Amino acid sequence: MNDNIDEAWVRTVPKAEVHVHLDGCIDREELMRLAGKYGVPLRRPAEQLFDFDGLTEFLQFLDWGASLVRTADDAASVAYRFAQRQAASGIRYTDVIINPTHWEAWRGNIAGLVDALDAGWREAEQDGLPSTGLCLSLLRQQSAAEADELLDWMLERDHPRVVALSIDGDEAVAGRVSARFADTFRRAASRGIYRTVHAGESSGPEGVRDAIDLLMADRIDHGFRAIEEPALVAEIADRGIPLGICPGSNVALGFTESRAAHPVEELRQAGVRISLNTDDGTALGSILDQEYAATARAFGWQRDDLLAIARTSIESAFCDDDRRSALLAELDAVAAGEEARA
Template structure:
């Protein structure tokens, strides 16, 4: 892997946008643009938590407090940096109060993905943040699906949903959620996820084992946040207890050679988000991030944004910084694009089309 690129080798954002790719670790809650928040706040008569021009600057502050008390949100307390961020997500999702507003948010997400060259996304949605939809979670899924349907009809990025549990939810609640998903099969919900602050809640794999087993038996795919604010043990639990097919983050796996071997042997990919890890304090800077060591070890890695709007980024920007920091050239970035397609929960037809589209770009031969 090259670490010293010539000027001709350097990868710019335009080249990255041109690569057909998927994004598999991105939260819908973290993609509201500033104009979305201003419009929704105005429509609902809700005060902003600070000046509009610096709204996202406060999103990663641990002391963030919403100006309006949410009802039913579930982020709770967390580790420094992350807890304020989760409260910000609760506040902004609380601005979405009608089906039309939810559909608009979904459509805008697909449009933004398309502008980054993303052809397919598994977007994570955790209904506990959407506090105006308590008891109507599947109605929220239906409203979001309507927005994604409209985007697809307009030729924008194809989007499916990974319905996410929150780590602090109870075992019984998680199982009720999955039974409801299985019974009602909401459109575009293709996977079960779990997210939230690992460090604050401790190990939760055993608690959610039965919920994920039910999801697996019903044909739902499984992706699990692990190996972020806690160590590699969360990744082991995701594999052994939750039948995870994909790990969101997983970067702390680098601390355990046996876990690296397990990931490679099982073909489990890591949905890595370098900017998020640095901004939220998992690593002190980009140069300290273990991404190149994971790649060199042979782990399948995808590059993702996590929560791009409050983190002030885009997929092409994060890919460009990754390339510049670690010396990845365009062929290596095309490998990340190919791995994103394979790691996605897209159906076989979409994957085949994207493989051929990437091959036509001159980067990777179709499988």
């Protein structure tokens, strides 16, 4: 292990976060403020607000938290505070996911929600905070018609903040439903819209296979259970499909027993492109600089390993080419400094 890897050094590394949910990153103070504003009782005492017993309870909590965001000012505040959180980890760009089904006050008004969040992120960017792209996500329990409706809105509005179509939700509950959304994702691909798919967390490798074959995923969120099918791992590596891995989240929600037991290193050694991410970082008590450092300690990674992971995060982000080139140039400068130091 390289003893020089710590959170302070990680914060200096230019990187993107590409698998993080806004509804899981509303901080405790903001949740308490909004609950007080609307007279909504907390789900449990404040000090236990982020204690969860498995994925089902966790997803219910996301519904509760997002339901407190009821006005444009609320949404803009959540967006701005999220950008501040990202900056604290040294993140330069974020692809953030929102699933509109969690945001009760905004059902039927995706345009209003996106515009309100966009206002918060524009203010953040004007203040020098990291830029943010928005991935709009379907819930697996939704219908094909609802999926088409979301894509139709994305194509018609062509909002500059919206960068991708996503799908998430508990695969263990919803079942193997990717075929239901295949036509929508195929149409998105034909119109040049990026696709990112949650798979291989609460499902096994079959979920990852469906994400690739049916949903034409540009990037897979989680995907770590592909390790159970060596031929699938080889295909992912050969095709260069990046996985947005979240070891801390997988441990916290009981999908792996420990960070050291996570297959992320086995996937890396098999040639799979991986990035490290927090998933629902605030609710799960994870920030990205800690995620990098803790995972490096678990597997004895060196600084070069983390620089390679940061490179994948930038290369797999859905940002524009100019921003990607600038971030990669910044990363190259840090890598050159490391070589000189060595």
